[in-house]
Amino acid sequence: MRTINVGVIGVGAMGYNHARVYSKLENANLVAVADVVKPTLDKVCKKYNTKGYSEIEDLLKNPEIEAVSVCVPTTFHHEVVMQAIKYGKHVLVEKPIAFTAEEAQEMIDAAKEAGVKLATGHVERFNPAVQKAKELIKNEVIGDLVAISAKRVGPFPPRIKDVGVAIDLAIHDLDVMNFLIEEPVKQVYATMSSRLDQSDFEDHAEIMVSFEEDITGILEVNWLTPYKRRQIEITGTDGIITVDYIDQSIEVYGKFAQDIQIKPVEPLSEELNSFLTKIGNDETPEITGEDGLKALKMVLAANKSSKEHSPINFR
Numbered sequence: 001m002r003t004i005n006v007g008v009i010g011v012g013a014m015g016y017n018h019a020r021v022y023s024k025l026e027n028a029n030l031v032a033v034a035d036v037v038k039p040t041l042d043k044v045c046k047k048y049n050t051k052g053y054s055e056i057e058d059l060l061k062n063p064e065i066e067a068v069s070v071c072v073p074t075t076f077h078h079e080v081v082m083q084a085i086k087y088g089k090h091v092l093v094e095k096p097i098a099f100t101a102e103e104a105q106e107m108i109d110a111a112k113e114a115g116v117k118l119a120t121g122h123v124e125r126f127n128p129a130v131q132k133a134k135e136l137i138k139n140e141v142i143g144d145l146v147a148i149s150a151k152r153v154g155p156f157p158p159r160i161k162d163v164g165v166a167i168d169l170a171i172h173d174l175d176v177m178n179f180l181i182e183e184p185v186k187q188v189y190a191t192m193s194s195r196l197d198q199s200d201f202e203d204h205a206e207i208m209v210s211f212e213e214d215i216t217g218i219l220e221v222n223w224l225t226p227y228k229r230r231q232i233e234i235t236g237t238d239g240i241i242t243v244d245y246i247d248q249s250i251e252v253y254g255k256f257a258q259d260i261q262i263k264p265v266e267p268l269s270e271e272l273n274s275f276l277t278k279i280g281n282d283e284t285p286e287i288t289g290e291d292g293l294k295a296l297k298m299v300l301a302a303n304k305s306s307k308e309h310s311p312i313n314f315r
Helices: 013-022 038-048 056-060 074-086 101-114 128-138 165-181 267-280 289-308
Strands: 004-009 028-034 051-053 067-070 090-094 118-121 145-155 185-193 204-211 215-222 224-236 239-244 249-254
Touching: 004 013, 004 056, 004 267, 013 028, 013 038, 013 067, 013 267, 028 038, 028 056, 038 051, 051 056, 056 074, 067 074, 067 267, 074 090, 074 101, 090 267, 101 118, 101 289, 118 267, 118 289, 128 165, 128 224, 128 239, 128 249, 145 165, 165 185, 165 204, 165 215, 165 224, 165 289, 185 289, 204 289
Parallel strands: 004 028, 004 067, 028 051, 067 090, 090 118, 145 215
Antiparallel strands: 145 224, 185 204, 204 215, 224 239, 239 249
């Protein structure tokens, strides 16, 4: 197992966790972090005994660093990722991959041209309960897929200032639906609005996705509920699989009801370990830039559908 020298750009809430995990992984050597907020930067540098840069380009110029996690606000993803690619770094960019589909495509094309790997941080795919659900679906334990419904709700997070609840939360479950269903999207319809004074963006959304093979995805997300709930239910012709993301638990009902035991893991640790392993083995990341773009296009279609009060067709 080859050790990869890594850096983290943006060490706020999510970036802090990237630094924390990299500092523990056997195949990672956390060389440096970067952040424009000096107290945040100093705190992380001291905590994980690593070098700090207040200028992102100074970190990227460091020849020791082979790969970076980009954890800056969404509106800066394109700028920072393109810069990292220019300096020949492999990149894992936190979801959503970019603010627009055009930006995401530019990032994908630039990474291919530069010969570096571009991964998107859709961490729920590494939840062991989701992985188990995928295995059960492939083994046809619940027959043919019919529908997937998800609920991702909770209180408003004050740190989120640049996007609404759809692109912040819904994109998680839209990506998981893509992962589980593996069929092209036909149509997206959504309703959303803002009920709180705390955000300039939508704070609740209801999204319906029509996939090929007559499979439907239904998703409810909000920043209005006083408690966190992260669940997904997968309906097949022969049964139902229910997943709780938070508890990492799974239940199966139907002809072949099973008692499923899940060994808890930290999905972010699994995600970053996978990213570095793929670099070390010169393999394609498990969640590519193209995967990130696919999920982004779905959430952008949901936003458009809500504004236009009509379904958005993908074909």
